[in-house]
Amino acid sequence: MKKLFEAIKEITEELFLSAFFKAGFVAAVIVIIFGAACFCYYNTVVKDSNSLAAQGEALAEADLSDEFYEEIASRFRDRSGETYKDYKMTEGIGISFYGDGGVVGESSGGYTMPALLSLNFLDRYIYIMGNEGEMPEVVAARQGGVPMYAKPFTIPSETEPVEVKLYNEYAQSIVPILTNNGGLNPCAIEGIEGIISVEEDGKTYFTRTEPGEALSVLKDSQVTTRAMENRRGDIVVVFFQELPEGYSSQQYIDILLKMRSYQRLLVNQKCFYVIGPVLNNDSESAAELEALLEENFGAYFINAREYLCTDAAEKYNITIRDENDINNMAQGKVSSVFLNRDGNLNLYGIYAIADILTERLNENDKDLLKIETVYDE
DSSP, rough: HHHHHHHHHHHHHHHHHHHHHHHHHHHHHHHHHHHHHHHHHHHHHHTTTTTTHHHHHHHHHHHHSSHHHHHHHHHHHSSHHHHHHHHOOEEEEEEEEEEEEEOGGGGGOOHHHHHHHHHTTSOOOOEEOOOTTOOEEEEHHHHHHEEEEESSSOOOOSSSSEEEEEEEOOOOOOOOOSSSSTTTTSEEEEEEEEEEEEOTTOOOEESSOOOOEEEOOOOOOOEEEEHHHTTSSSSSEESSSSSOOOOHHHHHHHHHHHEEEHHHTSSSGGGEEEEEOOOOOHHHHHHHHHHHHHHGGGGGGEEEHHHHHTTHHTTOOOOOOOOHHHHHHHOOOOOOOGGGSSSBHHHHHHHHHHHHHHHHHHHHHHHHHHOOOOOOO
């Protein structure tokens, strides 16, 4: 047995010392080194169209998912969008976000733009005043720029719901979405406080808060919302991810200007920001709307579509290799890097826009944001 082991040892040594083995060993080492280099290159430079570059992912992990963010976000969630949580400003100024899913954040995993902004303005109350699928005229109705009216009906003496038909000056029927209160309730009709609700039958109801004398509303009456009372002195940010089907550019501008006019009765009109739609638009179809927004709002208009197609990718070190993405961006369409599978803005798209909004707020309204904010319920 000992001789057998010695024979095997001699054969192994000869093989190891042979030129053939040495060449194979060197080749194996080269292959391993080359493979490692390719792997490192792929992970640091080449990313597929559905993810951020390594730097962007690191930024997200560090800034958006840690305990600090959760603490701020939980504090924010406790005070935003709820019926009795939008405090009345007595000194200083708050920030109210009006819009659709881009404000609510359902498409970005719950990371709302207002919550992300609160990381940069810790002493500011920031409110979600929108809902997923919200229409501009409904947002404007709650805010007060395009107020809503109740058609004649009778408010009963007891606190029981009664059907009410709501509409606006465009003769559009108003059926509010109530996922977030968004400054709607409690509201008042003919001085009687109550709650507007939408029941399972799809109809809209008004329920008075306290019992009292019955009242017949004999003519169309304006509804006074909570936002009209409490949020009128805020800095306002309006953001719709996309312009709803059937809306003309001029109609949307008209609504925005009326919203701004309502806010500026108490604060400087420059405190009204509009973030341009980013979805379902190429550069040609978006040009008319963006030109009007630029003309009417100037430095208070943020061209989010253009930003996501150009500077944002470079700012966050995103390398886009997918040809479809490159072609889409050349046509003014947002890269899939900033979108989720449903085609809505993802966390990184929301973060990028919140980032540039923070810069713009500090440029335009820095002095206002320095004022200590005091609120009363």
